[in-house]
Amino acid sequence: xxxxxxxxxxxxxxxxxxxxxxxxxxxxxxxxxxxxxxxxxxxxxxxxxxxxxxxxxxxxxxxxxxxxxxxxxxxxxxxxxxxxxxxxxxxxxxxxxxxxxxxxxxxxxxxxxxxxxxxxxxxxxxxxxxxxxxxxxxxxxxxxxxxxxxxxxxxxxxxxxxxxxxxxxxxxxxxxxxxxxxxxxxxxxxxxxxxxxxxxxxxxxxxxxxxxxxxxxxxxxxxxxxxxxxxxxxxxxxxxxxxxxxxxxxxxxxxxxxxxxxxxxxxxxxxxxxxxxxxxxxxxxxxxxxxxxxxxxxxxxxxxxxxxxxxxxxxxxxxxxxxxxxxxxxxxxxxxxxxxxxxxxxxxxxxxxxxxxxxxxxxxxxxxxxx
Numbered sequence: 001x002x003x004x005x006x007x008x009x010x011x012x013x014x015x016x017x018x019x020x021x022x023x024x025x026x027x028x029x030x031x032x033x034x035x036x037x038x039x040x041x042x043x044x045x046x047x048x049x050x051x052x053x054x055x056x057x058x059x060x061x062x063x064x065x066x067x068x069x070x071x072x073x074x075x076x077x078x079x080x081x082x083x084x085x086x087x088x089x090x091x092x093x094x095x096x097x098x099x100x101x102x103x104x105x106x107x108x109x110x111x112x113x114x115x116x117x118x119x120x121x122x123x124x125x126x127x128x129x130x131x132x133x134x135x136x137x138x139x140x141x142x143x144x145x146x147x148x149x150x151x152x153x154x155x156x157x158x159x160x161x162x163x164x165x166x167x168x169x170x171x172x173x174x175x176x177x178x179x180x181x182x183x184x185x186x187x188x189x190x191x192x193x194x195x196x197x198x199x200x201x202x203x204x205x206x207x208x209x210x211x212x213x214x215x216x217x218x219x220x221x222x223x224x225x226x227x228x229x230x231x232x233x234x235x236x237x238x239x240x241x242x243x244x245x246x247x248x249x250x251x252x253x254x255x256x257x258x259x260x261x262x263x264x265x266x267x268x269x270x271x272x273x274x275x276x277x278x279x280x281x282x283x284x285x286x287x288x289x290x291x292x293x294x295x296x297x298x299x300x301x302x303x304x305x306x307x308x309x310x311x312x313x314x315x316x317x318x319x320x321x322x323x324x325x326x327x328x329x330x331x332x333x334x335x336x337x338x339x340x341x342x343x344x345x346x347x348x349x350x351x352x353x354x355x356x357x358x359x360x361x362x363x364x365x366x367x368x369x370x371x
Contacts, residue, residue: 001040002350003182003186003195005174005209006030009037009150009202009339010328012157015016016075016176018342019164020348027161028186029170030202037150038333039225039303041251041261044068045090045145047117048244053335057312058113061334064341065146071340079160084149086343090242091120091129092140093288099246103140109206110142117142131200131239131289147242147251151335162195165241177213178324184324197350199326204269204306206314206329214321215370218314220330222269226277228285229298236291257298260285262333264305271302307332315345315361320371326350327364 002018004011007029015025043049046061072085094100103119109144112116126132160236162168177200178192180183185194200206204222211217232238232252239252251259263277278300286292306329308314314330315325328346331338344360 001026001195002197002199003028003193004199006036006156006201006206006329007168007170008111008201008203009157009335010203010331010342011199011337012154012161013343014199014201014346015161016078016157016164017347019161019166019174019267019349023350024313025161026169026172028172029168030174032251034224034269034302034304036203036225036303036305036331037154038045038271038301039058039227039262039305040336041170041227041249042084042148042153042336043145043242043249043251045142045242046337047115047142048090048092048145049334049337050073050113052109054311055209056358057334059358060362061314061337064338067340067344068146068148068337070194075153075156075160077082078163079156081156081159082152082157084152085146086254087144087146090145090244091125092142092244093125093132094137094139095135095139095246100138103138112302129239129243129289130237131292132243133288135196135287135353141183147156147215148233148274149338150240150261153336157294158218174209174210177209179214179322179325180288180320181258186339197324197326199328199346201328203329204304206327210318215371216321216366218327218330218364218367218369219309220306220314221266221309223307223332224265224267224302225262225303225305225333226273226281226300227264228278228281230258230260230285230298231296232256232258232296233291233294235279245284245288248281248288249283250285250288258295269304271304273300273302305332305335306330310366313338313362314344314364315342315359316365317349318364320365320369345347357368
């Protein structure tokens with residue numbers, strides 16, 4: 001049996017992948033408030049997220065994006081639920097000449113990594129998205145930068161996992177991991193459950209679990225994010241593209257719902273939503289779209305994104321302790337996008353299949369770990 005610790009998008013994606021290969025899989029929900037997907041908007045936009053100093057991460061994001069369409073189709077068939085996957089494009093919006101210079105730099109960077117993006121002036125931008133504020137200056141149009149609904153995605157993943165025969169435990173408290181006579185297991189309140197392999201996918205809480213279990217300090221910290229859901233008026237033209245501004249980004253759902261994200265704050269494990277965060281999102285939305293003052297607020301969500309000090313996810317065997325303990329956390333703001341490829345990498349490791357050098361860049365062994 002394989003045990004996965006963590007029932008977020010990463011853990012559930014891995015669980016589904018392993019069940020497809022015939023493994024017996026049990027997922028233990030870590031049951032911590034502030035799961036990262038709570039604040040996720042669900043952007044699948046590697047070109048937008050790409051940074052010049054993160055070449056390996058961009059390659060991983062691109063690879064994951066290339067399999068997302070099939071991943072969503074297969075998951076919807078298996079779960080008989082929708083994921084909210086939408087294939088659309090993105091507009092990066094500049095509100096003044098300074099921001100326009102940043103767009104030109106972004107366009108040049110995108111060209112350098114082998115892709116195209118088109119600069120649009122104000123009139124061209126408003127023709128595509130007439131609900132944008134008249135105060136905009138220009139935009140950068142990037143095709144095939146899609147989105148998915150993280151809430152619907154998780155429901156589909158859970159349903160698929162259970163239909164395939166996976167075991168799900170959401171009411172057992174995990175104290176720590178156990179290594180005894182070369183066997184790995186988890187210590188519960190009154191028992192120890194052993195497994196052939198253990199996969200840690202507990203997000204920001206993975207750090208404390210490994211520290212308590214083995215005294216290992218993998219540099220992961222929680223970054224709080226808050227997103228907002230609003231309803232667009234039926235009398236208004238629907239927004240078609242994912243919109244990226246300097247301060248916020250907006251994903252239009254098929255049901256005229258807009259999801260606005262997201263704040264980023266380092267506040268430990270605090271996940272409560274405060275007035276300042278609500279003001280930040282509503283103010284920037286009001287300044288970015290016409291008629292925003294008439295939108296209906298549906299709610300706010302918060303989540304804690306697990307961020308490593310070098311910005312890369314932690315994916316691979318924890319060799320310093322045991323090759324039977326596998327890490328799958330630290331995806332920061334890319335957890336939704338990277339969930340399919342993470343599942344495929346972990347399944348290769350579990351099967352003992354050779355993985356390519358790119359994947360090794362994300363191994364926990366890159367840290368100077370000591371017991």
